[in-house]
Amino acid sequence: MSAPDPVAVLGVGMHPWGKWGRNFVEYGKVAAREALADAGVDWTDVDFVAGADTMRNGYPGYVSGATFAQALGWTGSRVASCYAACASGATALEAARTRILAGLSDVALVVGADTTPKGFLAPNAGDRPTDPDWLRFRLFGATNPTYFALYARRRMDLWGATDEDFARVKVKNARNGLANPNARYRKEVTVEEVLGSPMVASPLRLLEICATSDGAAAVVLASEAAARRIGSDGVTVRAISTVTPTYPNVVPDLPDLAADSAVAVPAPDTTFKASIAQACYEEAGIGPDELSLAEVYDLSTAMELDWYEDIGLCGAGEAEKLLRDGATEIGGRIPVNASGGLACFGEAVPAQALAQVCEVVWQLRGQAGDRQVDGARTGITANQGLFGHGSSVLLAR
Known part of the structure; x- marks a missing residue:
């Protein structure tokens, strides 16, 4: 094509x-x-x-x-x-x-x-037994914070992520949000403050899970x-991805933990989330090495780290190193969530994917003020909706 x-x-x-x-x-x-x-x-x-x-x-x-x-x-x-x-x-x-x-x-x-x-978003009313996300709410009792925590625990078991790594994501995004007049939360935090906030679903704390807005x-x-x-x-839209999963990588794509909870089953070679951005790259003929910045769906701090790998910024298990090296900071090799992300905005569900596009457009125009990524030419957005909805937009100038 x-x-x-x-x-x-x-x-x-x-x-x-x-x-x-x-x-x-x-x-x-x-x-x-x-x-x-x-x-x-x-x-x-x-x-x-x-x-x-x-x-x-x-x-x-x-x-x-x-x-x-x-x-x-x-x-x-x-x-x-x-x-x-x-x-x-x-x-x-x-x-x-x-x-x-x-x-x-x-x-x-x-x-x-x-x-x-x-509070957190509950499933819509009515029975939907063919909807995997409805099933994980009703059968697993996995409300969103629990869902996010399973992914976070998997990163710890598979790749050695630490509580401090998750907290550093929040610190980065909170610092970025300080310069965003549209953000709800505009307050800098420290790693210690994040780790001192109430535990919601282990290992994730209150400041590591996005609010509703x-x-x-x-x-x-x-x-x-x-x-x-x-x-x-x-500024132009070069590609939009609205892909659905490919069997057997289906939603809800819950982490597959072994019977021994200390040992995680290795992740598959490709995931639904990885296919979302990949479809954009293929459509636009642009690869992740050509990106200037990315806006990703940080429902939790741990989920942002997953997206680093899913959109091709690094290999599997390398997200923590990317973060620790400062590569995803403004001024780093590939800034992520320069807007402050959902950590600073919270969820306003039908507006989220468009808000990401707004941020990338402002960045590509050089209009992002104190959160500006120097020389931004190409940016990608990525998020995921219930029942297998992928979402990624690639913009360039």
Whole structure:
């Protein structure tokens, strides 16, 4: 398959993340208007709206494309609503990009917003016995913190990761988030403070697991012709991956621990998470050695280390060394989560994948302020949604 034509990113925008207690549509409108202003286009210039769905917010959340189109003012634009859990934003972005590449749209707006409950995210109502993620909630009792902890314990058993390694990820991301005006948590922490926070699911502590947040993000995409007419800074989407697992590497892909809990069964040669970014590299013809930065899905500090290997920044078992050497710091060889990541934002599920894209765009433009990665030219995002939804976006200028 030949690489598709690049699609221009004309604008990006966000609503700051926190616990605001308002309707998710309000956040989405703010992010959308910021993205339109950033793009230099009027709302009436948009001919397609893709909304990332949020199931917790009732019927308007199920039909978010139409919800945001109505909130911004009916103009007759085409709409789509996309649900893929934490990958919803990338799925909506892919819907917009595909329509542009098909010649059916010139300017598209993609919006994701959420209002979340307190505590960890529980599974949606109803029985879904064919959904592996529902099964791990109901049959294993593996709520998200437990799920994250199993991965963390596996890293310790397989590769010798330590509590201090996990804490260093939080320290790095918290430092990055200090310079991000959209982040919810903007406070530097030490390794000792992280290790002193309450234990949630051993070995992960409170400061090593992301919170739930309200927030929104939006992106304006355009065809090459529209970008030339309107004006573009040269940032383009080079690839989007929304892959599903390949048997036998299926979700939930729980760590396969031996009967002796001190001994872990070696990881398979490839995993579902590794296939997510790989699909992007293959589509764009760009490899991980050409990246300037990465934004990855750090639901826990240990999970960020897994992503280093899954997106090809290092080999299996080498993530801790990459971290300890400072390679993933701003100023290092390959900065990861320069935005502060979910450690500083928390989860606003349908907005997460779009927020990652916003950060990479700001970095590629040189607009990231004190968290700027020098000379950034290429960046990738990566996350994963329930029921086998992959999400990765590769951008370049």
